[in-house]
Amino acid sequence: MTNAPIHELSERARDVFRMVVESYLDTGLPVGSRTISKLPTVNLSPASIRNVMQDLEEMGLLSHPHTSAGRVPTEGGLRLFVDGMMQAAQPSQEERAAIEARLERGGPIEEALAAATAALSGLSACAGIVLVPKREPVLRQFAFVQISPVQALAVLVGNDGSVENRVVDLPPGISPATLTEVGNYVSARLSGLTLSEAQGRLVEEIRAGKAALDRAAQELVARGLAVWSEDGARRPVLIVRGQANLLDQAAADDLERVRQLLDELEGKEEIARLLDRARSGQGMKIFIGSENKLFALSGSSVIAAPYRGGDGKVVGVVGVIGPTRLNYARVVPMVDFTAQALSRLMA
Structure with a gap:
């Protein structure tokens, strides 16, 4: 069954769906009805929650990875959450300062871009990527x-x-x-x-x-x-930093997916072409899992935002690559802030 638009979900279904997604993004584990029922804001029995989760599964928003396990959001469910339900949290003062400090060191522009990408990687616990402006040396x-x-x-x-x-x-x-x-x-x-x-x-x-x-x-x-x-x-015009962040504890049970993602990161020209698609837009681009063929096998997500030169034209793209289980609410504004900081640097 195709994924339902957000307005077709009842208020109860939206609440349960949001809690399942947020719990999954936080822990990386399937979410059961008892987990949701124990949350302080929930006044539903486990049985009622199970019924709602079953409905959400039939809508294509949740999936049941194991017979005895809870549910996890599908890629379509994550897309619905990101586009229609997510409440973004702006980067903290410390996070903004960490990114800007990397850009104030001077030196060739490629070094500043690599430094900003490394900072973004460390703060997001993903691999940081930046598409360098295509310019000839003088x-x-x-x-x-x-x-x-x-x-x-x-x-x-x-x-x-x-x-x-x-x-x-x-x-x-x-x-x-x-x-x-x-x-x-x-x-x-x-x-x-x-x-x-x-x-x-x-x-x-x-x-x-x-x-x-x-x-x-x-x-x-x-x-x-x-x-x-x-x-x-x-020459590939892509800088990748922080691949080691992809090998976290949550990846221990999914090493094949991580290996596939690391292999995909070696194909810089393919990723550069993917990021080029973000040049044409005015803002953030989010690719979730198989929405892009390049990451269909690893089930990874890309969050990317364009940055601009002194004339206001898009000159490059900065972002992160990681598992679909990203803290989108935190990482999306962080990528956006980094793109704005790079635009100020390039002005």
């Missing part, structure tokens, strides 16, 4: 260090202080002196430009005869710049 310095007769290490220093190395093949006729000449040329003539701008400038200067480099050196510069452009297009 050249400050560029050098080649020969490592064999046919290969050199291309070293790029960005304006943000980042340093990256790539191995490139050397064209014939390149001497150590030429490598030094090429590095000096790039640092002097192309510094302050993005990779695409540097490639365009190089083409213009070669065409105009202003490159002051022989053909072999020109080829090496073009090859060195291209290796970053090609790598950047393929």
